[in-house]
Amino acid sequence: MMELQNDLIQLALGLAQAVALLLCAPLVTGIIKKTKALLQNRIGSSVWQEYYDIRKWWGKDTMLTPYTGIIFKLAPCVYFITTLAAACMLPSFIGGKVSFGDVFVFVYLLALGRFFMAVSSMDAATAFGGMGGSREVYVAAFVEPVVMLAILSNVLHTGSTTLAGMSLRPDEVNLTVAGVLTCIAFFLMLLAENSRIPVDNPDTHLELTMIHECMTLEYSGRLLALIHWASQLKILIFLVLFAMLYLPLDLPVILKVLLGAVAVGVVETLNNKMRLFKVRVYLAAAGLMLLLAVVAQ
Numbered sequence: 001m002m003e004l005q006n007d008l009i010q011l012a013l014g015l016a017q018a019v020a021l022l023l024c025a026p027l028v029t030g031i032i033k034k035t036k037a038l039l040q041n042r043i044g045s046s047v048w049q050e051y052y053d054i055r056k057w058w059g060k061d062t063m064l065t066p067y068t069g070i071i072f073k074l075a076p077c078v079y080f081i082t083t084l085a086a087a088c089m090l091p092s093f094i095g096g097k098v099s100f101g102d103v104f105v106f107v108y109l110l111a112l113g114r115f116f117m118a119v120s121s122m123d124a125a126t127a128f129g130g131m132g133g134s135r136e137v138y139v140a141a142f143v144e145p146v147v148m149l150a151i152l153s154n155v156l157h158t159g160s161t162t163l164a165g166m167s168l169r170p171d172e173v174n175l176t177v178a179g180v181l182t183c184i185a186f187f188l189m190l191l192a193e194n195s196r197i198p199v200d201n202p203d204t205h206l207e208l209t210m211i212h213e214c215m216t217l218e219y220s221g222r223l224l225a226l227i228h229w230a231s232q233l234k235i236l237i238f239l240v241l242f243a244m245l246y247l248p249l250d251l252p253v254i255l256k257v258l259l260g261a262v263a264v265g266v267v268e269t270l271n272n273k274m275r276l277f278k279v280r281v282y283l284a285a286a287g288l289m290l291l292l293a294v295v296a297q
Helices: 002-039 050-059 070-088 103-121 125-158 177-193 221-245 253-270 275-297
Strands: none
Touching: 002 050, 002 070, 002 221, 002 253, 050 221, 070 103, 070 221, 103 125, 103 221, 125 177, 125 221, 125 275, 177 221, 177 253, 177 275, 221 253
16 A cells, blocks of 8 residues: 555656646747857847747647548647656656656657657658658667667666666766766767757758758647647756766756756857768767767776
8 A cells, every 4th residue: 555655656746747847848948049049149039939939839720631640630649748758757856756767668758759750740741741750760760779878878877777766866976987978978869869950950941951840840730839849848858867867067957957958059059950961970979988988887
């Protein structure tokens, strides 16, 4: 009976944390965009602009062509639900201890959402949608081995495969060779996984260079709002993981997440989007750093 009660408490904590992250996700995306604007000597939009955009899309009608199937309608919901479920599995930073977040379940929950989005882009039967879906799968094929190496490095350091067990202690500053290499490689992977520069440009509308945005061209209304909100939550999830598992600084988690968001904006300002076939070299470099980190453990 006590075990069931503890499990219910952990589940409630995970859900509360996921809802808090969901509400804060547009703000973090707004901070990244504001950082880029200031570094480019522009005023830029408000940090609250993403909330206005989601409200605008939510109030619009969803336009569907007669050529799309059930997958096209279902994919945004699956993408949103799997991302929210992944947020429930994060190590707790609001109190208590969430211990049911197995890292392999976490990774493949996110992969399930990506799979449905890639299939939905092809279900629309448009040239740009299919191109975006195929590019997304291409990048994912190189990202997942890097993710597994990052997990392996952390498992060797902590001896646990739960996200709570893998998190750094509040007073732990892991300034070892392995810790620094893993931190840098995970940040590189974070940019690729979330379709950020230099792998993809989330702000462009030039079809020939888009990856993730290509898959959303046929969406509108509430389905488009769900996709964008889930994408914003996903980057916040990875920033929280970066802060709690890899960033070797003795700072509160919120400050480390904000520091990571500013770092994303700085990197995107200082770099251009690379050619698609150079992405494998970029991710191979991240994988090599993780292999060196594993050897150095």
